[in-house]
Amino acid sequence: MPGRIRASRLTPGGFAYGAALGLAVDQLVGDPRRGHPVAAFGRAAAAVEQRLHHDHRGWGALHTAVCAGSTAALGALAARAVRDRPAASVALTAASVWAVVGGTTLGREARAIGGALAVGDLEVARERLPHLCGRDPQSLDGPAMARAVVESVAENTSDAVVGALFWGAVAGVPGLLAFRAVNTLDAMVGHKSPRHRRFGWASARLDDVAGWPGARLTAAAATLAGGSPRGAVRAWRADAGKHPSPNAGPVEASFAGALGVRLGGTLSYGGRVEHRPVLNGEGRPVEVADIDRAVRLSRRVTALTLAACVGGRMIIGAVKRRNA
Secondary structure, three states: OHHHHHHHHOHHHHHHHHHHHHHHHHHHOOOOOOOOOHHHHHHHHHHHHHOOOOOOHHHHHHHHHHHHHHHHHHHHHHHHHHHOOOOHHHHHHHHOOHHHHHHHHHHHHHHHHHHHHOOOOHHHHHHHHOOOOEOOOOHHHHHHHHHHHHHHHHHHHHHHHHHHHHHHHHHHHHHHHHHHHHHHHHHHHHHOOOOOOOOOOOHHHHHHHHHHHHHHHHHHHHHHOOOOOHHHHHHHHHHHHHOOOOOOHHHHHHHHHOOOOEOOOOEEEEEEEOOOEEEEEEEOEOOEEEEEEHHHHHHHHHHHHHHHHHHHHHHHHHHHHOOO
């Protein structure tokens, strides 16, 4: 019986099948227009916030623990329910991967903005930009929007794809769901608005911790998959630490170096102007055509991440079996 139970748990091969199937479904259908699980989580988290909100870090930490912890527990219960059915475990992993990754929709939105910029339709590009990032579109001209799209593709490749796959490889379905919950909470309350400056502190810090390994894995994959590995390494080493975000810095710098473009500079969020350091200052300004190049790099990074996560699980599994 113990041998049977061990065999029925999701194996490295089972994770590979489930993750690959989930990514394939995402590639085919993208995010649903209605009823997305992440949107449902967002509504639930907002309802919990209404009950728990106080201008205090402790209450914010409680909000984070309730929302992220319950999501991880739900994932653990679901995984436990199917642990003796390998096919069902693969299906659950695939459904979870599809629910939490957003690579296809990310690419579609980026290319839609790039198409509008290519024909000079700045108004359409400004209308679509908020679907991708939180910058003030009215303050941006065409080149600035192209740069914003490339930066968003880079950062969201880490947040919406690589980080999720990493934690899925480490902790299975609970890891997948918990990472997306933490990342969503950061987007909801982690910014430094007057309402969330203290309340959102815990979500922002937890997102920094959870996103750390995925950001470095993204940067490494972009270095390998990009057109200029030497440029990616140089920009990563020289400029990543200048970025105010500990995780966006390596990702955006490596993408900038790999694509041979210059990122960073002045931007505006919610009427607040920020002057961010330039990443890969030796690169050229971003052009509209670089949006498609960034999307293609994002897809290659996703493929490398899947291979790395599956390979890592197989190696760890082999070591455990040898030491058992």
